[in-house]
Amino acid sequence: MARRSITRIAPDPTALKALAHPVRLRMLSLLRLDGPATASGLAARLGLNSGATSYHLRQLAQHGFIEEDSARGNQRDRWWRSRHDMTTFLTDSVEGDALEAGLAFQQAAINWHMRQMQAAHNAYPELPLAWRQAFTVSDYTIAMTPEAAAALIDQIKSLLTEAMAAAPPLVAPLPGDLRPFSVILNAAPLMADQPEQDPS
Numbered sequence: 001m002a003r004r005s006i007t008r009i010a011p012d013p014t015a016l017k018a019l020a021h022p023v024r025l026r027m028l029s030l031l032r033l034d035g036p037a038t039a040s041g042l043a044a045r046l047g048l049n050s051g052a053t054s055y056h057l058r059q060l061a062q063h064g065f066i067e068e069d070s071a072r073g074n075q076r077d078r079w080w081r082s083r084h085d086m087t088t089f090l091t092d093s094v095e096g097d098a099l100e101a102g103l104a105f106q107q108a109a110i111n112w113h114m115r116q117m118q119a120a121h122n123a124y125p126e127l128p129l130a131w132r133q134a135f136t137v138s139d140y141t142i143a144m145t146p147e148a149a150a151a152l153i154d155q156i157k158s159l160l161t162e163a164m165a166a167a168p169p170l171v172a173p174l175p176g177d178l179r180p181f182s183v184i185l186n187a188a189p190l191m192a193d194q195p196e197q198d199p200s
Contacts, residue, residue, distance in 0.1 A: 003165045009084040013101035015063035020105040024056050028065055035171030036069040036081040113184045153187055
């Protein structure tokens with residue numbers, strides 16, 4: 001299989017604030033994972049009315065995250081698709097509004113990651129043995145310098161991006177026993193547990 005190019009968007013602070021809305025973040029995730037969809041189709045999946053869904057889709061389109069899929073639908077039923085595979089945010093040099101927007105989006109992403117992990121945990125008993133063997137909830141704490149830590153994260157990201165580039169796009173019908181496999185990477189300096197405050 002040919003290696004594909006992984007596309008990314010690096011939104012400005014205004015676009016990142018728009019994406020931090022949990023409904024929009026979920027919509028973008030669905031369009032990236034499942035492929036093009038209509039407002040009514042997304043509304044049914046998310047338990048929303050189609051008017052609210054259309055509004056959120058327009059916001060995502062306005063900020064460059066999605067676009068109309070002109071090869072599908074008609075004037076009555078517009079289809080939307082994601083424009084990129086990944087979102088890049090909160091680079092190490094950001095300050096001011098960009099930092100604030102990056103942190104807001106990061107908090108929304110953390111919340112979404114926790115929901116995904118909880119859903120995977122709940123589904124574990126029904127997983128086939130082969131998928132159970134690929135399942136992990138692990139943490140590794142290592143004494144490192146900031147430079148060594150950054151280099152390690154770069155290595156892990158390169159490995160994951162290479163695997164992504166070698167795999168078929170998620171939106172295509174996946175052949176054989178292929179299915180979306182999510183690797184959620186969270187890495188940070190270990191922060192000491194804070195003692196609970198005495199309310200008296």
